[in-house]
Amino acid sequence: MSMESAKARKFDGGVHPHDMKSLSSSKAVQTVPLLEKYNVSLAQNIGAPPRPIVKKGDLVRKYQQIAEPGGFVSAPIHSPTSGSVADISEIPGPFGVPCPCVVIAADGKDEALSPFSPMNWESEEPDKLKERIGQAGIVGMGGAAFPTLVKLSPPPDKKIDTLILNGAECEPYLTADHRLMLENPDAIMTGALILAKVLGVKRIFVGIEQNKPDAIEKLSALSGKYGIGVSGLRVMYPQGAEKQLIYALTGRKVPAGALPMDVGCVVQNVATAAAVKEAVCDGIPLVERITTVTGGPIKNPGNWRFRIGTPVAKAIELAGGVSSDPLKIILGGPMMGVSIYSLDVTVAKNGSGILLMGASEISQYISDPCIRCGKCIDVCPMSLMAGPISVMVESERFDLAEAEHAMDCIECGTCAFACPAKRPLVQHLKRAKFEINALRRKKR
Ligand code: SF4
Ligand code: SF4
Structure with missing residues (x-):
């Protein structure tokens, strides 16, 4: 291997949020006790959702494959423990839409069947x-x-x-x-x-x-x-x-x-x-990951090794519970994470964090009209004009938004962080991308 050291350059734009x-x-990763039940979501990858290859009542071992890829852009899913398939049902997904899941009732033995x-x-x-x-x-x-x-x-x-x-x-x-x-x-x-x-x-x-x-x-x-x-x-x-x-x-x-x-x-x-x-x-498929559970209301913020299918409610409980009521629960971080509406959402392969935010960490506001200060443009790492694109979205001119390269948005939230008028810029950019994609599909 060649081992040149790279001299890091500064990209255009960017902001400095408090890193918190x-x-x-400083909290070492902790392992958690075996749960009685894991709700293993089948929506754990971008692309086609995997298809279950087990049925209700089947006995499974830890690491056994329970879902096969649903296409080329898809990934198989394996059981996080041994037990039986209690159900093939639905759980709330992070985006508010139910997603299919395989419910594994643990037998407490955690017996592995190494598939590889x-x-x-x-x-x-x-x-x-x-x-x-x-x-x-x-x-x-x-x-x-x-x-x-x-x-x-x-x-x-x-x-x-x-x-x-x-x-x-x-x-x-x-x-x-x-x-x-x-x-x-x-x-x-x-x-x-x-x-x-x-x-x-x-x-x-x-x-x-x-x-x-x-x-x-x-x-x-x-x-x-x-x-x-x-x-x-x-x-x-x-x-x-x-x-x-x-x-x-x-x-x-x-x-x-x-x-x-x-x-x-x-x-x-x-x-x-x-x-x-x-x-x-080691021949071990991906059935667990390290997740940070943190935020003001969490009694004992830290890092845990959770198995996939661990409900958010259980993850919070394992982190010592809360000392005050959260106003918001986010999967991921505050800039790009997704606010969730149910504690039955589960830890997935990409679940890097569960963030609870209390009143002191959230500013509640009503957004104002754009004052054309240009801050969103200065900070955008993709050199986009988030403010003007947002106005185009409000007037449903998605053709203009496309011409302004809205599809290049990486949904990082930097523009919204900088906007003094608290405009919902990321939501507008996401909507622009959705509508532009729909228009492109229609033209095909
Ligand atoms: S930062 Fe906000 S107020 Fe300023 S130009 Fe952008 S959208 Fe408008
Ligand atoms: S969310 Fe999109 S428009 Fe806003 S700063 Fe990030 S890349 Fe730019």
């Missing part, structure tokens, strides 16, 4: 490693939930020369990746080498925001052993967005409408890399 990470950053044998990644063919990553149901664990197998299968005309591991964790409050980097750095680095072998690349960087100096130190100490460059990144939201990360580490700009592979890069989250190591070297 000290609530949980451990591999020696160094002697294994890249195609076999890739196949295993697909079989293990690995998806992007930083939030995107894009099936990793698909990201590792660029078209033949796209020449990939750089793998970037995303350890930025720029969302305020979240510390799950930080703890993973401190507590299991070798798994991340080994996972990176496996990913690099599959992609056929020699150049690997890990990018970490400089507000995690201990993680930078930890991974830098392994840099020579693994031949992986480790770079401290400027603390600036959204430093962990793919295009901004690629620019910071390589100086390459991903053009509007293009993908990282168009500039020779593949980006994977550090937790995804660790899951790849477990799948390949």
Whole structure:
């Protein structure tokens, strides 16, 4: 491996929200007792939802596959424990729409059926490693939930020369990746080498925001052993967005409408890399992850290793419960996370955080008309005109919004954070993208 160290550059725009990470950053990852029941959602990846391959009453073992991919852009799902299939039903999804789930009633034995044998990644063919990553149901664990197998299968005309591991964790409050980097750095680095072998690349960087100096130190100490460059990144939201990360580490700009592979890069989250190591070297599919449970109302903010299918209510209880009533419960962080309406939503493969916000952490307001201050434009990392696009959306001129490149919005929330009129800019940008996609489908 070539181990150049990347000099991190500053991307355009960005903001400095209070990071609030000290609530949980010093808390070591804890494991939790086995639950009596897991509601394993089948909506755990971008793309086609997986299809259940078990039925009510079936006995299952831990790690046994319970759902198969519903298409190429999809990922299998495995049981988080042993027991029986109590039901195939629906649970509330994070977006308020019910999603199908397999209910596993635990038998308390937690007996594993390892569907795969451990591999020696160094002697294994890249195609076999890739196949295993697909079989293990690995998806992007930083939030995107894009099936990793698909990201590792660029078209033949796209020449990939750089793998970037995303350890930025720029969302305020979240510390799950930080703890993973401190507590299991070798798994991340080994996972990176496996990913690099599959992609056929020699150049690997890990990018970490400089507000995690201990993680930078930890991974830098392994840099020579693994031949992986480790770079401290400027603390600036959204430093962990793919295009901004690629620019910071390589100086390459991903053009509007293009993908990282168009500039020779593949980006994977550090937790995804660790899951790849477990799948390949230990034969373990993705059935658990580290999640930060935090926010003012939480009695004992920290980081927990939850199995998929753990209800949010149970996760909060395991974190000691609440000392005051939350006004908002968010899956993920405050900038890009999703406000949820039911505590029956469950921890999924991409569940990096459960954030409870109390009255002192939320500003309640009525949005005002745009005062044309231009702040949203100054801070947008994609150089979009969020304010004007928002006005176009209000007047339903989606054709104009498309001409203003609304589809390039990465929904980072930076514009809304900066807007003095508290305009619902992200909601408007999301609506613009939805309507533009609908218009494009109609034209086909
Ligand atoms: S920041 Fe808000 S008020 Fe200022 S131009 Fe943008 S939308 Fe308008
Ligand atoms: S949400 Fe979209 S428009 Fe707003 S700052 Fe982020 S990329 Fe720009």
